[in-house]
Amino acid sequence: MLAKRDIILKGVAASSGIAIGKVFFLEEDDFCVIRKDLPTRDAREIEKKRLNSAIEKTRAELRVVYTKIDEVLGKNYARIADVHLLILDDPTMKKDVYELIDSGVNAEYAVFKVIDKIVCSFEFIEDDYFRERKIDIQDIGKKIIGNLFDKQRKTLASLEENSIVVSHNLTPADTMTIREKLVKGFATDIGGKTSHTIIVAQGLSIPAVVGLKAISSQAKTGDVIIVDGNRCEVILSPTPETIAKYRKEYTLQFAKRKELEKLKNLSAETTDSHKVLIFANIDNPDEIQSVLSNGAMGVGLYRTEFIYFNRDSMPTEKDHFENYSKVAKIMSPYPTVIRTFDLGGDKLTKLGLLNVEHEKNPFLGLRAIRLSLKYPEIFIDQLRGVLRASAYGKIRLMYPMISEIEELYEANKVLNKVKQDLRRENIEFDEQMEVGVMIEVPSAAMIIDIISKEVDFVSIGTNDLIQYTLAVDRVNENVAGLYDPLHPAILRFIKRIIDESHRTGISVSICGEMAGDPHYVPVLLGFGLDQFSVSSAQIPEIKRIIRSISFEDAKKISEEVLRCGSKDAILKIMNTIYTQ
Numbered sequence: 062m063l064a065k066r067d068i069i070l071k072g073v074a075a076s077s078g079i080a081i082g083k084v085f086f087l088e089e090d091d092f093c094v095i096r097k098d099l100p101t102r103d104a105r106e107i108e109k110k111r112l113n114s115a116i117e118k119t120r121a122e123l124r125v126v127y128t129k130i131d132e133v134l135g136k137n138y139a140r141i142a143d144v145h146l147l148i149l150d151d152p153t154m155k156k157d158v159y160e161l162i163d164s165g166v167n168a169e170y171a172v173f174k175v176i177d178k179i180v181c182s183f184e185f186i187e188d189d190y191f192r193e194r195k196i197d198i199q200d201i202g203k204k205i206i207g208n209l210f211d212k213q214r215k216t217l218a219s220l221e222e223n224s225i226v227v228s229h230n231l232t233p234a235d236t237m238t239i240r241e242k243l244v245k246g247f248a249t250d251i252g253g254k255t256s257h258t259i260i261v262a263q264g265l266s267i268p269a270v271v272g273l274k275a276i277s278s279q280a281k282t283g284d285v286i287i288v289d290g291n292r293c294e295v296i297l298s299p300t301p302e303t304i305a306k307y308r309k310e311y312t313l314q315f316a317k318r319k320e321l322e323k324l325k326n327l328s329a330e331t332t333d334s335h336k337v338l339i340f341a342n343i344d345n346p347d348e349i350q351s352v353l354s355n356g357a358m359g360v361g362l363y364r365t366e367f368i369y370f371n372r373d374s375m376p377t378e379k380d381h382f383e384n385y386s387k388v389a390k391i392m393s394p395y396p397t398v399i400r401t402f403d404l405g406g407d408k409l410t411k412l413g414l415l416n417v418e419h420e421k422n423p424f425l426g427l428r429a430i431r432l433s434l435k436y437p438e439i440f441i442d443q444l445r446g447v448l449r450a451s452a453y454g455k456i457r458l459m460y461p462m463i464s465e466i467e468e469l470y471e472a473n474k475v476l477n478k479v480k481q482d483l484r485r486e487n488i489e490f491d492e493q494m495e496v497g498v499m500i501e502v503p504s505a506a507m508i509i510d511i512i513s514k515e516v517d518f519v520s521i522g523t524n525d526l527i528q529y530t531l532a533v534d535r536v537n538e539n540v541a542g543l544y545d546p547l548h549p550a551i552l553r554f555i556k557r558i559i560d561e562s563h564r565t566g567i568s569v570s571i572c573g574e575m576a577g578d579p580h581y582v583p584v585l586l587g588f589g590l591d592q593f594s595v596s597s598a599q600i601p602e603i604k605r606i607i608r609s610i611s612f613e614d615a616k617k618i619s620e621e622v623l624r625c626g627s628k629d630a631i632l633k634i635m636n637t638i639y640t641q
């Protein structure tokens with residue numbers, strides 16, 4: 062047996078904390094199609110039978126999807142599955158696959174080759190819409206091949222408690238399941254600094270490291286590993302000494318957290334009495350206890366995407382109402398800012414929203430408010446749920462990813478129509494409910510003087526503002542080094558948003574990850590930020606820092622930082638002021 066030795070892998074982003082435990086390896090969905098030669102006629106006939114039953118299985122699965130979409134969204138949407146059924150029944154495709162099998166190859170390979178040929182021929186179609194239908198064909202191919210393999214993915218459902226999940230990739234929806242399974246932590250090959258997977262992990266206080274590049278090929282089920290979310294590292298084959306060292310650190314951290322708990326009921330106030338508010342970000346109503354126990358003065362960002370994850374049909378108005386009213390009631394009299402769904406990008410559902418699942422540039426595509434305006438039926442259900450819940454607590458509504466003023470007008474038009482309907486139906490809601498937007502696209506930051514006159518508040522989504530301003534994919538570990546909140550362009554944008562919003566008399570929050578990083582607190586404070594909205598677990602440390610400096614000093618620091626032209630110069634200043 063090989064002697065234990067620490068193998069340290071560095072990731073690009075982490076959810077803080079330490080987890081020590083055994084690996085549960087989660088396999089990828091993808092499969093590799095290999096050509097096998099079938100020399101005998103009998104073997105080929107068996108292969109055709111296998112193909113037929115895989116097609117039948119695929120057909121049955123598609124019918125289920127069709128019925129579900131039809132029930133929830135109506136016939137128009139059900140056509141997505143309908144198109145797939147038509148492709149599946151295409152006689153030419155089946156004939157071509159049969160012919161290939163007859164030439165002596167296995168069914169998986171034959172399907173793969175025929176689909177590939179059809180997809181290539183689509184490249185020459187000029188019409189964008191029809192050219193993109195190749196995706197439907199690829200989908201069908203994958204489904205048939207999957208059923209030919211008849212290989213069940215070792216799913217998250219089989220997860221064992223107290224394990225550490227290692228996978229090539231996890232989606233935010235997977236992360237939700239991880240929470241239910243009480244796993245200790247996770248580590249993945251891919252993922253960037255503010256991928257939603259890591260944000261959800263932070264909200265759930267699960268130690269995690271993403272962007273490790275090759276952990277999925279180095280760790281296997283049963284191995285003992287350490288996830289060090291504080292240093293963004295994973296340690297494979299840890300020696301007994303390393304395990305002991307980490308156990309000690311874990312205990313120290315626990316003690317520090319206990320110490321910080323004493324700040325819970327104190328205000329977030331500088332030494333010269335400048336007060337700000339610290340709110341919490343949540344991804345799920347279950348986090349609310351932790352919001353309260355960490356002393357948040359409200360929920361500054363309620364990400365509602367979770368309602369759409371891990372289910373087979375669209376959430377109903379009742380689902381929305383129940384989730385939001387539960388949080389609003391518990392948080393009352395503090396406010397709860399509910400963000401309308403921000404699906405798309407790295408947050409996909411299995412609900413078959415037309416066109417979204419296969420976009421080439423999903424972060425620049427049909428995401429967030431764009432999706433809401435494209436699918437008003439889904440948006441309306443959510444708005445009705447939010448408005449009805451507003452009768453039970455102090456709810457504020459926030460639209461994500463606004464990039465032009467017209468989108469805000471459009472969204473408000475839908476909102477006003479929903480309000481009219483509710484009035485007609487005699488359903489109670491808060492007529493004064495405030496409406497705000499996230500500023501997370503550079504175009505919105507540039508027209509903040511215009512936007513701020515049309516809303517009650519704004520919240521800066523630095524996760525996206527950084528991605529879109531610096532042209533750096535937030536989930537791509539290859540460019541993670543370029544993803545930097547200290548880029549002078551970002552700091553200037555933030556300052557501009559705060560100044561212009563204050564000029565119109567509205568408050569500004571930051572709900573991106575930047576607000577939860579202790580290093581940035583003095584500068585953001587000095588810029589005049591009104592609210593920090595962060596993961597519950599980060600609240601005590603952010604409060605400690607705010608209480609340890611004066612507003613006057615923070616302003617001087619932020620002025621100095623704004624004069625710097627390079628990230629390095631800014632970093633130097635930051636490092637001198639952060640107090641551990």
Ligand code: PEP
Binds near residue numbers: 521522574
């Ligand atoms: C952001 O972009 O900063 C933000 C808070 O929204 P999300 O991370 O959900 O995109």
Ligand code: MG
Binds near residue numbers: 525
């Ligand atoms: Mg965002």
